[in-house]
Amino acid sequence: MMPHSTSLFARLMRRVGVVLALGAAALITAAWFYARTAANEAYDRLQLGAAFQMSEGLVVADGSLHFVLPPSAFELLGLAQRDRIFYRVVDPSGTTLTGYPDLAPKIDLAASRIGPIFTNGSYLGVAVRNVAVSRAMSMPQGTGWAYVVVAQTTEARQALASELTTRAVILVAIMSLVAVIGTALAVRYSLQPVGDLGAALRRRDPQDLTPLTVSVPDELSPFVTSINHFITRLDERVKLLQRYIADSAHQIRTPLTALSAQVSLIDEEKLAPDDRRHLQRVQSRTTELARLTNQLLNHAMVIHRFDSIHLEPVALNDVARKALRNAVPITVDPDIVVSFEPADEELTVLGDMLSLREAIANVIDNALRHGVAAHLEVHVRQRGNFGVVDVLDDGPGIQAADWAQVTSRFYSSRSDAEGASGLGFAIASEVAVKLGGQLRFRERTATELFCVSIELPLANGGS
């Protein structure tokens, strides 16, 4: 047995959910990095353009360095509308020509001779993006390098980055939702055959030991094969057991008959009264044993017949009459009134004469042994598409709660009852079910007798 039950669906969804969540987190992180890079690149170009424009403003005239700040550079930077701008122009001697003298990002200015250098930093307590560009200036005292450093606050970059990230997050969220819903539907669809298989197993008749024939996906077929294998073995075991019981009963019958004969040969007159009573008990038990053995044989026979024989039309009146004749012994209590009421027209059912006679006889026998006080009636009649044999007695009947149990083998409603074998109803029920009908009970009421009915479908469809 499993220690605790969990649903496959929940297990799958939990794992898929974890994978999706991890995937979404990874995607969002990637999107954030990407957005930040994209925003930086977009605004870096503007900033670099502005820095280049500023460096173009450096001119050597009359032997000294002059600087004309192009307003267009600021217009370019102003495209990041809310961002503040700081700049510093350094002449070849290293002194600040103009701008913010204390703007000194951690950039090795000399390194910017190879190419522009971008860094992140802070100025006046706010985060800024710095860029440094260089320009070679031909001065009278030789060529020197002038530098332009431009810093810009990062509001526009952050706004763009967060906008891009937000869009990516929305997309990822939608995709994740779609994936979760899709997975749920797919998992439900995939698990459908498991449910179907369970339902097929649940719907099966307890007596049905034939292999399963439901179609299942490849993944489930080993499971079904195992179940079928198990069923087959069980079926073989059950048949083996039945054959064993039948064989045993058959073997027991011969010595039992001899025993019976020997017991009847004992002269009762010579016996002491006590011994006589013991003998009577022996006789009674012997009879009981013989009957049980018979029933076991009958049962085995009935079951085996259905495995091999071909069903043929049987007249219900006929078989009921024969069964009654069989079941009511000559030694029946003369106070008991037995009546038989055949159907007006001949009712034909598809069946096996011998099995059917045994079934009806067992029901009558049961009534005689356990039910009847003074009256037993056997009626044959048509009820809808069914031919019905009713066995009524004026006894107390069987409690409705016990109806389901009395049809199982070796069950007796009165455990103390002498000679109650409990096979009678089981045989009757099995035969009725095999022939497509059923065994029914009707409670005793003030006006009606207790009734056990064997219902069998009519051979000609009841027309």
Place this chain on the structure above:
Amino acid sequence: MRWISSVALTVLALLMPMQAKALEGDREIFPAKGPDAGHLVVHAATDLAAMRPLIDDFQNIYPNIAIEFTDMVTNDLFRQATKVCAGEAEGADILLSSSVDQLVRLANDGCAQPHSSSETKGVPAWANWRDEVFGFTFEPVVFVYDRRTVPPEDVPVSHDALSDLLRRNPEKYRGRVGTYDIAASGVGYLLAFNDSRQAPTANGRLLETLSRTETVIRCCNNEVLGELVAGRISLAYNVLGSYAYAAARANTALGIVLPRDYTLILSRGALIPSRAPHPDLGKTFLNYLLSVRGRRVAQEKSFFFAEDAALPAGVDGPAALVESGIGRPIRIGPALLAAQDEIQRKTFIADWMELIGRTRSDR
């Protein structure tokens, strides 16, 4: 309550004579109309005469606010604000200046605090930077002429026409054209700088012509206009429309022309300093200036021009100023930082002075 604060003010003024002197401006205190509950300090490079109706109306709405108003020259205001930002002096709750480039520089250096309200939302994008510098007026930059000495056929309707006029009649107008001293006036510099950017060639030609006609330069609008009213000059170049119109109302001899090639439009800037002692009062006053009511009062009594209103009566200019493309608003934004560059400024002023200033008459 009221007298206590007045006394406190007096004591404050006595205790800090140095600072009071450093301000170098005309200071006027407008006591609260009701019980005194707040003291708003305004530093402005804006004529008190223009601001008086606005202050009066503001105090009608907020009778409990007393206003200390100090009028300074733009450059003094900027110097003072820079000091305040560095923590070296006591500052104002709101700065008003026509030299918006200086305000932009202050905001860029982190000396401003942002302010957002339903009123600031109504400010056009070109007159708002970072929610820190707001333009609250709409002032075309105009030519003013004296009808007594300039015949109608001489009235210049564009910058080129002005150049031509002075070239054709050099003797008639020698020493009779006046403009700002851009070294002394921040707004003069801003306008000259923008002129040079709007039409570099035409401007160069005009400057050259102006230099030949020995242009008279004066520190401020009102002094230039004063010369004109006094009849000492006939034409004033690059005068703020609001002052020009106020002067023209007082003296019918003055005529105003909005140049038809392009007309610069200046929006006077307002800024709440980061170290404002009562930023809330400053913001209240700023909200008033930007409100519909404040703008109406400004248009009717102080500055006379508005973006959404027709030109005032008697002003010669294009009807749809901004839509026609003739009106060129000076965008309040980072591009103005170029004007504030130290070297740029020095070089520009030096060049300008070399042309115009050598004829400067220090009377």
